[in-house]
Amino acid sequence: MTSHSGKVGEDGSSIEQRPESILTTKPEMSNVPERYLMARPAYGTVGHHIQLVANHFNVKCTLPNAVFYNYTVIIKSDEMSDTNASQTKGFGRKVLDKLYQTYYSELDGKEFVYDGEKSIFTIGPLPQNNYEFTVVLEESSTRATGEHQGDDIPNEGNLKRFRRSNFTRTFRVEISYSTKIPLNSIALALKGNATKHTQDALRVLDIILRQQQAKRGCLLVKQSFFSGDHTNFLNLGGGATGCQGFHSSFRTISSGLSLNIDVTTTMIMTPGPVLDFLLANQNIRDFRQIDWAKAKRMLKNMKIKTQHTNMEFKIIGISEFPCNKQLFPMRARNNYGEAEVVEITVLDYFLKNHNINLEWSAGVPCLNVGKPKRPSYIPVELCHLVSLQRYTKALSAQQRASLVEKSRQKPKERITVITEAVKKNRYDEDPFLSSCGLYIDKQLTKFDGRVLNAPTLKVGNEENCVPRNGRWNFNQKRLWRPIQIKDWAIVNFSARCDLGYLSRELNNCGRNKGIVFDRPMNFVEEDRQWVRSSPLIRVEKMFEKMMATLPRQPQFLLCVLPERKNSDIYGPWKKKNLVDMGIITQCISPTKINDQYLTNVLLKINAKLGGINSVLALECTRSIPLYNHKPTMIFGMDVCHGSPNSAFPSIAAVVGSRYWPSISRYSASVRTQSPKLEMIDSLYVPMENGEDDGIIRDLLLDFCHTSNGLKPSQIIIFRDGVSETQFNQVLNVELNQIIKVIEKLGVDELPKFTVIVAQKNHHTKLFLDGARENVNVPPGTVVDTAVVHPRNYDFYMCAHAGLIGTSRPIHYNVLLDEIGFSPDDLQMFVHALSYVYQRSTTAVSMVAPVCYAHLAAAQMAQFIKVEEVSTEQEKNRAIPELGKLHQYVRRSMFFC
Known part of the structure; x- marks a missing residue:
């Protein structure tokens, strides 16, 4: 498991060893009483007002006492x-x-x-x-x-x-x-007095809509429904099809009861001939190349419809022999009219009983649609996959990219599709909804929003940089704190790339930004004899060659990979460098080397090696409200999971701020935990010797070490990825773990906490009301009225400029605020944290600490992919641990 202790120097080249403990150890304090979600203290006022609409439809109830x-x-x-x-x-x-x-x-x-x-x-x-x-x-x-x-x-x-x-x-x-x-429990919730029946009543209303769609033959997936209309299908290749449908849920919001409708997509098996599916799924052109063991795994439990009888069956397996050899006993009458059992092949059966001469499947296995002890066989060429069957395998990188591209909708298109769906569903005609006295409006909810001004940034030479439309650039500008790169080299894993040209252009671009590159120690090309070897062997052979030709261990390696997306080399290469060698590395796969591309690469390199690309002007003047009054630490927390059906462990990552009062610099701590477990269970891990081996301890010590020995008096936690039903666990389980760590380290007084959950996976979309152009809401848009919770403290924010598709706002839920931010100060602070993401020159949709936590988890997940985690034996083994990061890189922003 990853346990951080150590520090990368300001220039990325020196290493400081931290004292064993800056804080003194003292006994744990008494247990903290249970906390409850806070109520909204007030509304924000800062920013200029704009007219918005959201994909919420007002619901009127004429029989509230039902x-x-x-x-x-x-x-x-x-x-x-x-x-x-x-x-x-x-x-x-x-x-x-x-x-x-x-x-x-x-x-x-x-x-x-x-x-x-x-x-x-x-x-x-x-x-x-x-x-x-x-x-x-x-x-x-x-x-x-x-x-x-x-x-x-x-x-x-x-x-x-x-x-x-x-x-x-x-x-x-x-x-x-x-x-x-x-039903009146909903009315009480709208007044801020939710009862134990409120969620049950909303659930019943959702079930009414689900039953309505089930009767129409739709596929139901949680709160979403999908029809078999082929105009909604997006072919992603490989036998997977994206099926566009709608999410629908009743919600209590501050403007009343609403029905939230949104466009959503699920994966289904591409309907049609089973042969076409298998060819696409296995990426082959000839049925003779089909891997039938793989086909059996893909088709099991799928429903097919037979061409000759138009009947449906469920596949339980594949026959042992091909159609022309697969025998089965059949009762028949002989020439004397006597019943007898005869052995007959599937091929002969269909020719004799159905006059069907199998064209190509005579020599391939049949589909078994019977029972384990009583098989029933149907030739593949007579079978079609029934529509609306879920595809649950993990999508490839190419399929994911295709899904994103094909499912995008511009704001006006999305509004049209949603409003048409509401009209088409004819909710007014549903007898059960009528019995409840519910009437659903057919117009989007209208309300006021606000747009916050972008924060001013500082770049090199104390120059001010004012973002426009959520973007800025480094043309004719230097980085705030550029680094010098002395010992470095370029390695190339057989990619077509002129390393000399790449080095010169990178050096020239870096010089303009203030980064000083010494001459690279060497260009190391992969030996051609290892190109077809496994990724692990290729990495080892590259290191053998590199270390044999370099005069000393490099501080930094630039690695050129042959594949642009999901290279098999990436995981082993990162693990070798970060765990075994302690070398910062940047992987690239350039298709076009120009100034913009090289600038983006340099932003990552500078941040990883201890530099700073830009900072907030407020950081320099130390004028961030409340944050600068007392030593304040920021945590970003996230958990990443494997594909739905895999035994791949979940990866929990926490990043912590350092060098207070900076809000731009972070280090990370990452652990594995049980698959699909969303709550982080390793924030505090007591050991037999009484020490704590959890995630938080080292991050706290690092904050003290880099902040002149100051202990955090205030801690701001941003938690990503949890649902509303888990808010209490964040507040009373995860936060209590953090408090135990602080108590264990020894404090005179617990810090004050502000806990915020950031949700990306929700279904509220914001649109400009009456916009003539097909554009998204402007960056900095914030909403804390109308579509927010009637009691709890939450707001929606679009910090980024949505240039493609429809922007998805982040839903921030403030669970606890002991620090006491005003709504305006908190919203501006969250907005500012979207501008300190060191990897890019655009505001990001989510606050930077959460983005960093996600990057750290995703990168270290690659370490496990190196191991064999897919076999049945591995599924029964203990959760694999991540290797400890080398002391030279533990405190770097290696994830950047």
Whole structure:
């Protein structure tokens, strides 16, 4: 695991060893009482006002005293091993639809909505608290399970099943009263008095919309729905298709109850012939090249529709032999009319029984759509993948880039699509919504927003730099604190690049910015004999050659990679340099070497080696409200996860500010934790010897060490990636861990905390009201009225200039503010932190500390990718630890 202790010097070349502890150790203080989310203290006023609209639709309620009754549903079937059949996707809805049709009068004609799992909801009570019904489904309702198909696929016992074509299935459905959920709990929440029923009532309203879309045949994914309309499909290649749909959720906001509608995208298997899918998925052109083991993994549990019968089945596997050799027993009558069992191939079966002569799939395996002990085979060429089946594999870099490009929508286009969706869904005609007395407006919510002025920056020679439209540049400007690079070299992993030209141009561009490059010690080209070796071997061989030709270990390495995106060499190379050798490295893969490209590279190099590219003018004058009054530390915290179905561990990263009163300089600490775990569990890690081995300790010590021994009197925490349901855990679990670290280090008085959660994955979009041009809201746009929480302290901010697609504002939620910022001071502070991101000359959408935490986690995740984490054996092993960063680079901004 990463444990930082040590420091890169100002010029990146010297190393200072920190004292063992600046703070004295003393016993832990008493436990802190539980904290609660703070209420909004006031509204911001700074900035010029603009008219905005958001993708929220006002909801009026004419029956506020209506009450939802919640009933628990248990569906049982003697023929299913799972006692609760409603857990099977889409199955419970069929049973309950049939139940309503059959027992309409027993339910007093009262309609209900079903959550797809274990609950139904009615408005007002049913006549009884408990029911037990028997529901009979005809065969046509169960064909998708692959059972009792009749004489349509090769399967032992076909003759017997053909005679049972009128098969039915019986279910027992138990309904029992659970609880009441008053609709007026929403009205109370709008007044700032949320009750335990508020979220339940909103959930019921969301379930009403889900049921509406389920009846229309849409794919439901959490709060989103997707139709099978091919005009919504985005082909991403590799058998993956992006399906555009809509997110919908009822929300309590300060202007009242609203329906939030947004465009969203999910991944589905590309529908169509199974052959086309396999060729695309495996990136081949000939069916004879198909890897059937890989095909089996991809197709398992997918639904297909047969060309010859137009029936649906679920794939459970692949046949052992090809169609022309795969035998199965079939009952048939001989010439004397006697029943007998004969062995027949799948190929002959389809020729004899369906007059189908297989054109190309005779020599390839069949799809098995039966049961484990009773297989049923269908040739691949007769099968089509059913639409709207989720694609859950990790997307490649190319697929992700294609998804981003194809799913972009300009603001006006997005507004049109959203408003048309609201009209098309005809919410006014939904009987259940009408029974609730709910009316959904068809116009976007209008309100006032404010635009904050960009902060003034300082660059070299004390020159002021005023960003315009969220951007600035270093044309004819020097960096604030450029570094000198003495011992360095360039290595090239077989990329087509003139290293001499690259070195000269980098030197010339650096000189203009104030960076002084000595002559590189050497240009090291990869030996051609190692090009086809594994990435680990290529890195080792490169280091052997490099160290044999260099007079001493370099301070910095510029590495030229052959692939622009996701090079296999990147992870092993970074790990070798940062963990084993203690060398700062910058990887590039240039397609065009010009001043802009080289400037961007130099910004990263300067920051990594201890330089500073630009600072806020407020930093120089020490006039940031409250921040400059007392020693204040900033934390940025984030957790990155692997793909949905992988056993890859989650990576928790925390960056901490240093050299107070600077807000532009940070160091990072990173750990692994259990896959998909969002809360950080290693902020404080007590050991047997009584010491703390957590993430926070070294960051705190480093702050003291670089801030003239001052202990932080105030700590500002920016936490990324958590949902509203986890706010209390951030406030009472993660914050308590940090407090334990501080107590362990020994303090006379705990610092004051301000805790802010920054959310990017939400569905509120901001648009200019009545804008003639198709442009986004201007950078610096802030909103703390209308669409914010009716009680809690939150605001939306678009700090960046959205040049492509529709800008996504960051939703900042202030959970705690013991420091006591005014709303204006806090919003301007957050805005300013979007301008100290050293890697670029644009304001970033998220505050820089959170961006840095994300970069640190992502970069060190590459260390684990080097190891074998994909095998079944690895899944059962302990969570792999990250290697400790070398002392020469621990305190650098290596992640920049």
